[in-house]
Amino acid sequence: MPPKKFKTAQEEFEAKKAKESVFRKVFLYLCMLLLFPPLEMLYFYTFFLYLFYTSPPFYRVLLSIYWTNMFFELDKFPSTSGWSGKWWPFRKFCRSLRCWHWIREYFDGELVKTAELEPGKPYLMCYHPHGIISMGLQGSLALEACDFEGAFPGVDRSVATLVASFKIPFFREWILMNGFIACSRRTLMHHLGRNKTVVLVPGGANEALHSHPGIFKLHLKNRKGFVRIALLTGASLVPCLGMGENEMFHTMDNQSPGFFPQMLYKVQLFLMKRFTFSFPLLSHILPYREKVTCVVGAPLECPKTENPSLEVIDKYHELYVESLTKLYEKHKDYYGKGIKLEIV
Ligand SMILES: *[C@@H]1O[C@H](CO)[C@@H](O)[C@H](O)[C@H]1NC(C)=O
Numbered sequence: 001m002p003p004k005k006f007k008t009a010q011e012e013f014e015a016k017k018a019k020e021s022v023f024r025k026v027f028l029y030l031c032m033l034l035l036f037p038p039l040e041m042l043y044f045y046t047f048f049l050y051l052f053y054t055s056p057p058f059y060r061v062l063l064s065i066y067w068t069n070m071f072f073e074l075d076k077f078p079s080t081s082g083w084s085g086k087w088w089p090f091r092k093f094c095r096s097l098r099c100w101h102w103i104r105e106y107f108d109g110e111l112v113k114t115a116e117l118e119p120g121k122p123y124l125m126c127y128h129p130h131g132i133i134s135m136g137l138q139g140s141l142a143l144e145a146c147d148f149e150g151a152f153p154g155v156d157r158s159v160a161t162l163v164a165s166f167k168i169p170f171f172r173e174w175i176l177m178n179g180f181i182a183c184s185r186r187t188l189m190h191h192l193g194r195n196k197t198v199v200l201v202p203g204g205a206n207e208a209l210h211s212h213p214g215i216f217k218l219h220l221k222n223r224k225g226f227v228r229i230a231l232l233t234g235a236s237l238v239p240c241l242g243m244g245e246n247e248m249f250h251t252m253d254n255q256s257p258g259f260f261p262q263m264l265y266k267v268q269l270f271l272m273k274r275f276t277f278s279f280p281l282l283s284h285i286l287p288y289r290e291k292v293t294c295v296v297g298a299p300l301e302c303p304k305t306e307n308p309s310l311e312v313i314d315k316y317h318e319l320y321v322e323s324l325t326k327l328y329e330k331h332k333d334y335y336g337k338g339i340k341l342e343i344v
Pocket residue numbers: 120193194195
């Protein structure tokens with residue numbers, strides 16, 4: 001590795017930002033305002049309602065059919081293949097759109113490769129931490145902004161995301177085009193069983209509630225379902241760390257022992273159980289411009305097992321946590337600004 005001019009990647013990014021013109025800054029903020037996923041969902045839904053209320057009856061019928069198909073997932077598209085297979089070239093086109101590079105530039109996103117992945121083999125890439133909406137994953141692993149295909153040629157990956165994201169008109173098509181699939185056991189088995197790669201965020205909604213700057217609080221100890229799926233399909237587990245993911249949002253404290261933080265956390269857990277996604281309270285809408293780096297570790301091979309016993313699952317879970325911790329230790333100072341890791 002060549003000697004580095006800066007002590008941390010964040011310092012390097014600050015130096016880059018200092019050289020940026022005001023126009024560029026404004027431009028990047030506008031891009032984020034357009035493409036920030038929660039806002040995008042709002043735009044797409046508003047557009048759908050606008051179309052519906054301004055259309056003649058015939059088109060209303062068509063839009064209703066579309067909505068029904070989407071809401072009840074009659075075509076089973078997101079929970080099976082998504083836009084992989086024969087849609088592959090078009091999916092690549094969507095993932096390489098220019099706008100994603102501007103989103104990358106906003107965070108100075110970077111993909112750091114530490115090992116090779118072989119094409120045609122199934123990998124379950126696990127991204128930690130979940131953060132508020134895993135922005136770091138989107139730039140580096142889901143889209144082509146950091147040239148994933150250049151780093152791992154031939155690795156055909158889809159990204160598993162919340163089922164609820166596929167219930168938003170037009171947005172559903174937009175994320176399908178970009179290679180997202182619904183996150184369920186069935187979908188994961190479908191892709192891994194066909195020697196494809198899936199990107200997954202094992203921490204899920206609960207980890208999102210623990211997204212605070214300065215710490216990686218990973219929900220892993222009681223999450224073993226992803227190890228079981230890897231063993232069932234013989235997929236290798238690839239640890240991926242999103243350094244900076246938790247730094248981009250400042251969320252309201254729900255961890256301190258005081259009355260209000262504890263109450264807030266309880267309400268959030270209650271809502272999460274009902275809605276399947278969580279509601280972290282942000283003090284701002286657009287993410288802060290913090291450096292985000294996705295470090296991809298070495299794959300951990302899991303032998304294909306018909307009916308993995310609890311002991312086998314525990315063994316591979318432990319090996320996985322160990323290799324994740326090692327990856328963190330190796331990169332925490334430069335990319336992670338030395339923030340703490342806590343596995344719960
Ligand atoms: C997946 O790869 C394995 C090993 O290379 C091969 O035996 C199997 O037939 C492949 N499965 C599919 C569905 O292509």
